[in-house]
Amino acid sequence: MRFGQLQDVDLQSVEPSIRADTEGDSFRADIPETFENREAMIAAVPNYEEPYIKVPKVLNKE
Template identity: 75%
Template structure:
């Protein structure tokens, strides 16, 4: 099982609910309206919708019933996007792990002497011979 599917199953809950939650009814109404009003490329997921009050309790946030109603379609849309990602066929694509470091496409790291010292010093905002001053980059706490 893929990791995204495992994570979504954890978010979605253990089994199918016996009756349809009230926020799922609202989601379907909003989904139909949004589907007609804008382009939405997410395909509906086969995963059950998450139990938002339980999810909010797990995340240690409090949601009012109005917020649950507002966030339900948004969370379902994210789950649908994961479903769309899972539908992508990746078997025909070769892995590209370390693709840039394989082969002889790296140059040798050889020290070079830069002859035009004045060009560097002209670009530096603060120069006190023989040092170039830069802003502090380390925090001493």
């Protein structure tokens, strides 16, 4: 099936959904936790300037 053919598919009998796995409560409580191995994580990053881990830009805003 080609992308253009999707416009011709009859979906009147299909219930709308956001995702296929929306049943149940998939959210966890937003509880802050302390990361126990902070020093090992910081040692593994190429560019760390307290208190930030610096990463290359991934978006170009012009």
